[in-house]
Amino acid sequence: MEYGYGQIRILHVLGGLGVGGAECRIIDLYRNMDRDKIQFDFLVHYSPEKTGKKSPTSDELMAVREPDYFDNSVKKLGGRIFCVPKFVGTNMAEYKAALKRLFKEHQGEWKFVQGHLTSTAAIYLPIAKRSGVPVCIAHARVAGGDEGVKGLAKRLFRAPLHREGVADYNFACSREAGIAVFGKEMVDAGNVRIIPNAIDLKRFAYNEETRNKIRKELGVSSAIVIGHVGSFRYAKNHEFLLNVFTQVCRLLDNDDLNQYSMLHGMRIRLLMLGKGPLMDDMKKLADRLHIYDRCIFAGNKSNASEYYQAMDYFCFPSRYEGLPGSVVEAQAAGLQCLVSDTITPEVNVTELVSMRSINSEPRDWARKILDDLMLHEDYHSDVLQEEIKLNRTLTAIAGERAESIFEPEDMPDLELLDKDTGFDEGIALKKSRGDMHRAIEYSIGDRSQSSVYILSKLRAAGFDVKAQARLLGFFYESGHF
Missing domain, CATH: 3.40.50.2000 (Glycogen Phosphorylase B;)
Known part of the structure; x- marks a missing residue:
């Protein structure tokens, strides 16, 4: 096997590779994948004007395309970048021709095509499927749309995604994004899998x-x-x-x-x-x-x-x-x-x-x-220091009890308190649940002390890219979750 090319290749379809939310999340995921087994390629869009052709090849477009922010990252990770003409609504025939040509030239190379550009997913995913790509995925990442004619056009082109069969799998970064792209009926029927935008x-x-x-x-x-x-x-x-x-x-x-x-x-x-x-x-x-x-x-x-x-x-x-x-x-x-x-x-x-x-x-x-x-510890007087001290103690407990992270509404386990902290147990017993919740809010100026607690909550909510890379890695290899 040639270096940098994994056994399984996934083609991600995007508008470009600039510093957008979707691009950042996909590149973070790519960096954390086992790239000896799985590799990503990218299909981006670019205006064909500089080529002098209405439906240029990917190579012709790449020759005139200005490099995007993540181009070098993709290449260093072992990925490839392909290009088709930007769809503007009036070039449907040229757009389809470019897509058919690309998938025919690279037939059998991709096990998955994952479309993050949902405005034209109902065009390119069926073409990919007919070209022999085993699994096609539509991935919703936006829970709204532009106003005016542009927004209306996007909604019309996304309309086919509201029914089953256009894609083999439908992903969304949130329920709202799923409803915006696939419709409430598809989401409520369980036909959309929610995969949060995870970070490192x-x-x-x-x-x-x-x-x-x-x-x-x-x-x-x-x-x-x-x-x-x-x-x-x-x-x-x-x-x-x-x-x-x-x-x-x-x-x-x-x-x-x-x-x-x-x-x-x-x-x-x-x-x-x-x-x-x-x-x-x-x-x-x-x-x-x-x-x-x-x-x-x-x-x-x-x-x-x-x-x-x-x-x-x-x-x-x-x-x-x-x-x-x-x-x-x-x-x-x-x-x-x-x-x-x-x-x-x-x-x-x-x-x-x-x-x-x-x-x-x-x-x-x-x-x-x-x-x-005004409530930041950095700027505040000593009035809140007792509550801040409480939060530090609770954060320490959370770190020691990784298997059962402290929740702000819980009372602290006083037996775990360090006797050298100077913390008054009598004060702790008088604290209401609301006070303890406020203690965490009031300590935002002391970010280092609350870091363990905050990261634990984000990890539990599914926002850890390393865990998500393992999940999707299994999916790409097995074809199911």
């Missing part, structure tokens, strides 16, 4: 040394940093994010009643990772709102996990999502998150997540953010 939890776990390094590089060592990670596209709702941050700044700058006195004198910054077609528009909006000098447009980062460490808070007001990996990543990093209630509830795994409607005023979001920041 250890890579995102809080690290104080990394935090200090990145904050120094960004020049925000003494600042409060509100963060966001996502491409600059309609779904991410950056205009609302910028308006929220504007209100945060105004509330702090005009805090005559000293509601946020503990934050006075501290610089505040909005750190945004990602690129996209709306990035320049958002820079102009930040300038009009007079907050541009307080915003950091960081672009795409290969070490995005390190930038989460530099943040103090995470704000994510998306219009719609399948299951946003960035919110899972933020929780893994110990960040308190304020997210829109249009996001799938499966992402609400830990006590770090709060939800708000994007129909609320940006000022309401801003007040919530500042109220939460």
